[in-house]
Amino acid sequence: MYNPPVNGETLVRRIGFCLCSALLTLALAHTQGYSLRFYGNGVGDIDRVKIRIDDPTNNLPGPPADIGATNFTIEFWLKGTLADNPSSPVTCGANEDWIYGNIVIDRDRFSQDRKFGISIAGGRMVFGVTGDGTGAFTICGTTNVLDGAWHHIAVQRRRSDGYMWLYVDGRLEAQGDGPNGDISYPDDGIPCGWCCNGSCNFSDPFLVFGAEKHDYDRNAYPSFSGYLDEVRLSTVLRYSGNFTPPSQPFAPDAQTAALYHFDEGSGTQVLDSSGATGGPSHGGLRYGGSPAGPVWTTDTPFRRPGDVDGDGCVDDADLLQVLFAFGATGSNPADVNSDSLVDDADLLIVLFVFGAGC
Incomplete structure (x- = not known):
């Protein structure tokens, strides 16, 4: 029920409060508004994000993003199409066949152990892992994630026995x-000096997003072409069963090793916002190719402020939903600012961003 101004509160003051609430919501939403679009070039050390996890010139520990010494979870959102990522299905089991899919996250080491990676095949x-003389194993999902929609992906590994899990949109698939x-990167690791069409010093000691890190053969080991957002690396097993994917960006906690929102929106730096001890594990964006990538985009997995019906466009339909629900309390899609009341603030948000995404 709508409550009119009382106890001397003026309509102007009420409108002012709602306006401030709306602007605050929009300001918060603006910080959550970007993703990266890769184009799968797979050459020249471009079209990727690179995060250094070791310095081959010394034996010092790497930054927190060098996961693998403990249990870990890697999760992110991605969007792509089969046309852009046409690699064939791979054989899963005791092998390293993950390298033949379109590679999304690459923590490989050329012809050496202690490595892992995530790709899309068919x-x-x-998700594949190679241990330290303990063999290799690859697991595969069952859902087609290349349907042009955003999907939440999570993979986990337990150090003690090497057990691996793969979740798609909160469902355990493998x-x-x-x-x-x-399987962390060895602090005394020595990259191959001749394997990577040159020295592997520029590829091995990095965690890479959006590409096959070595650029060895773009046809045999293709890179991912599509959108990536909200990458979180954790030093624990986050999930013990099926779960509901997050509806908003992650907040860091004590188990977060690295967190990349990709909300810089411009420039060539990708910031780690985890606050992890020993960090940050910032990364660099390597731009280039044809088409040139990666590029910053406002296409994200989270609903645009004011997009009440979730169709990606803030339009008349969203405005009407707020008007028809005006005064409603509790959970309601028209409660844009999530304060349990559909009121002036929600209406103002829709009006301010009207036409966005259309």
Whole structure:
């Protein structure tokens, strides 16, 4: 029920309060408004994000993004199409066949152990691990994630026995008993000096998003072409069963090793907002190719402020939903600012962003 101004409160003051509430909501939403679009160029050390996880000139520990010494969870949102990522299905099991999919996250080491990666093959997610002399294992999802929609992906690994899990949109799709032990990048690791069409110093000691890090053969080991957002690396197993994917960007906690919102919106730096001890694990954006990528986009997995019906466009339909629900309390899609009341503030938000995404 709508409550009129009382106790001397003026209509102007009420409108002013609602205006401030609306502007605050929009300001918060603005910080959540970007993703990265990769184009799968797969050459020249471009069209990717690179995060250094080791310095080959010393034996010092790497930054927190160098996960693998403990249990870990890697999760992110992605969007793509089969036309842009046409790699064939791979054989899953005791092998390293994840490298033949369109590679999304690459923590490989050329012809050396202690490595892992995530790709898409035949439209299905693939997660592979190679231990320290303990063999290799690859698990594969079942859902086609290359349907042009955003999907939440999570993979996990338990260090003690190497057990691996793969979730798509909160549903467990694959699991298996992989190689156990430490798979973090060795602090005394020496990259191959001749394997990567040159020295691997520029590829091995990096965590790479959106590309096959070595650029060895773009046809045999293709890179991902599509959108990536909200990458979180954790030092724990986040999920013990099916779960509801997040509806907003992650907030860091004590188990967050690195967190990339991709909300810089411009420039060539990707910031780690985890606050992890020993960090931050900032990354660099390597731009180039044809088409040139990665590029910043406002296409994100989270609903645009004011987009009440979730169709990606703030239009008449959203405005009407707020008007028809005006005064409603509790949970309601028209409660744009989530204060449990559909009121002036929600109406103002829709009006301010009217036409966005259309």
